[in-house]
C-alpha cells in the first residue's frame with residue numbers, strides 16, 4: 256500500500272469514527288429521554304391506580320381525607336367569603352388548605368390562575384403567628400402585598416428600598432408586637448441576609464412562625480424551566496424550622512422536577528396535590544407568520560381591534576428588547592395604546608410603570624405570575640424557547656377563568672434565532688425542538704400536545720384550539736427526493752469547508768430543486784429543514800462572533816438513512832389557505848351589557864379613590880358579570896355574592912349604580928351602551944414583553 260492510500264484510509268476511518276460517535280451520542284440522548292418518559296408514565300399509572308383505589312375505598316384513611324370535616328371549616332368559610340370575597344372553592348383548594356391547617360408539608364401543582372395564592376393566604380390568616388412567603392420577583396410580591404392590604408390583611412415585604420418597613424418587620428419578628436400576618440421575601444433574603452435569618456429564628460423560637468410558603472417552586476430545580484440559584488438555599492428552611500409546615504407551589508413540574516423539589520426542600524412526607532395543566536377557558540392557536548414584518552403587525556393590530564374593541568387587556572411577547580420597542584411603536588402607530596416592559600429598564604422606571612399600572616393610568620401586565628386576572632389575549636410575536644415557557648406565558652391569559660385567547664405567530668426562520676440563544680442550556684435545543692414540533696403540527700390538537708408534554712391523561716378540547724375548531728384539509732406530500740437533495744447539498748458544502756444558515760440553504764435549494772421537476776415553495780423548504788432537524792437527519796451548529804452567535808445547518812447523525820433512501824420524508828400542507836376569519840374571538844367578557852360597563856367604570860373610580868388599589872381588588876370581572884345578571888337590590892343579597900368586607904366598603908355605591916342603571920329609559924340604556932363602547936374603542940391596553 257502506498258503511503259497516500261494509507262493516509263486516505265486513515266482519514267476515512269477517522270471521519271467514520273466521528274460519525275459513529277455522533278450516532279452513539281444521539282442514541283444515548285434518546286435513551287435518556289426515553290427513561291425519563293418511562294418514569295413519568297409509570298408515575299401516571301401509579302396515580303391512576305391510587306385514585307382508583309381511593310374511589311373504591313373512599314374512607315379508608317380518615318386522616319388523609321382532606322375533603323372531610325375539620326374544626327376550622329366554618330371559620331375558613333367565613334374568611335373565604337367575607338375577607339377574600341370568594342364565593343366557593345375551586346378544585347383542590349379546600350383540600351390543600353385542610354392539609355396545611357393540619358400541619359402537613361404540601362406540594363401543590365396547579366395550573367396558572369388556578370388559585371394557588373388562596374391556598375396559603377387563607378391558612379396564613381387562620382393560623383396564629385406570621386406566615387413567610389418566598390417569591391422570586393419583586394413586582395409579583397408588590398402586587399400580592401397591595402392586594403392583601405386592600406383586603407385589610409396585614410401583609411408586608413422586605414426590600415432594601417423601604418427602611419421604615421424593615422425596622423417594623425424586624426421588631427415584629429423579634430418581639431411579636433406589631434400586626435403582621437404575611438411576610439413576603441425574595442429568596443436572596445434567605446440566602447444572603449444573616450440578620451433576617453436570625454430574626455426569623457427568634458420568631459420561630461417564640462412559636463410565632465405559622466407556615467412557610469414557597470411560590471413558583473419550580474425555580475428550585477435545575478431541571479425546571481426557570482432555575483434560580485438562590486432558591487437552592489431554601490433547603491435550610493426545613494432543617495432550621497422542622498415543625499413549621501412548608502407549602503411549595505408551582506404551575507408546572509414534571510415528575511423529575513417534583514422529585515427534585517421534595518428532595519431539595521426536605522419534605523419527603525409531604526401531601527401532594529397535582530391538578531391538571533388543562534386551562535379549558537384558553538383558546539390556543541398557531542398562525543403562520545409572514546416574513547414581512549409590517550404584515551405581521553397589521554394582522555395583530557386588526558385582530559386586537561376586531562376582537563377586543565372594549566379596552567380588554569392583552570400581552571404581546573417578542574423575541575428581543577429591540578423587537579419589543581419596535582412592535583410597541585408600530586402598534587401605537589395603528590392606534591393601539593401599547594407599552595413595553597423588559598429587563599433593561601432600571602428599577603425606578605419599572606416601579607413607575609408598576610405604579611401607573613396599579614393606578615389604572617396604564618393597564619399593563621408583566622412579570623412572572625403577575626396578579627392581573629383579566630388578561631384576555633396573549634400574542635406571541637415569536638415562539639418561546641420551550642413548551643413550559645409557552646405554557647406559562649400564554650397562561651397569563653384568562654386567570655379569572657373567563658374565555659381568553661393565545662395566539663402564536665410562527666415562521667421557521669424564527670427557530671434558529673432562538674436556538675442560538677438556548678443551545679448552551681441544559682437540554683435547551685431539545686426543549687426548543689419540542690415547541691417547534693408543536694408549531695409545525697397541523698393535525699394534533701394543541702391541548703393534547705400539552706397533555707402529552709406534561710405526561711397527563713388526555714382530556715376533551717371542546718373545540719378550544721385551532722386544530723379542533725377549524726376543519727382545514729391537510730394533505731401529505733412525499734418530499735424524500737428534496738430531503739436527499741438537501742442532505743447531499745450540505746455534504747458537498749461541508750466537504751468544501753462551507754457553512755450555510757437556514758436562509759442560505761433555502762436559497763440554494765430553490766435553485767437546486769429544479770433538477771427534481773417538483774418545486775417546493777420557500778416556506779415549504781423552511782418547514783422541511785425543521786422536520787429534518789427534529790428527526791436528526793440534520794443538525795444545528797453554532798459559531799460565535801464578537802457580536803452574536805450564528806446558527807448553521809449541518810448534516811445530522813442519522814443523515815445516512817436519507818441518503819440511502821431508507822426513510823421517506825413527508826410534509827403536511829394545508830390544501831386551502833386558512834383565512835383570517837379562522838381567528839375565533841373569545842366571548843367578549845365585559846361589555847355584553849351596559850350595566851357591566853357601568854360597574855367596570857365604578858370599580859375603576861373606587862380603586863383610585865381607595866389609594867390606587869388594583870381595580871380587580873374592588874370587584875373581579877367574574878363578580879361584575881354575576882352582579883349584572885343577578886342584580887342584587889339589598890346589602891344582604893350583595894353580601895352573599897361578594898362577601899362582607901367588599902359590601903361594607905363599596906356596597907352602597909354598587910347598589911346605587913345598579914338602581915340608577917335600571918331607572919334609565921330603554922333608549923338611554925342603548926345610548927349608554929353605544930357611548931361606552933365608543934369611548935372604550937379609542938383606548939387599548941397592551942404591554943409588549945421580551
Ligand SMILES: Nc1ncnc2c1ncn2[C@@H]1O[C@H](COP(=O)(O)OP(=O)(O)OP(=O)(O)O)[C@@H](O)[C@H]1O
Pocket residue numbers: 341342343344345348365366367368369370371372373505506624625626628654655875
Ligand atoms: N375559588 C375561587 N373562586 C374565584 N376566583 C378565585 C378563586 N380562587 C382564586 N381566584 C382568583 O383567581 C385568580 C388567580 O389566582 P392566583 O393568583 O392565586 O393564581 P395562581 O394559581 O397563583 O396562578 P399563577 O401560577 O399564574 O401565579 C385571582 O384573581 C384570584 O382572586
Ligand SMILES: [Mg+2]
Pocket residue numbers: 371372470624
Ligand atoms: Mg401565583
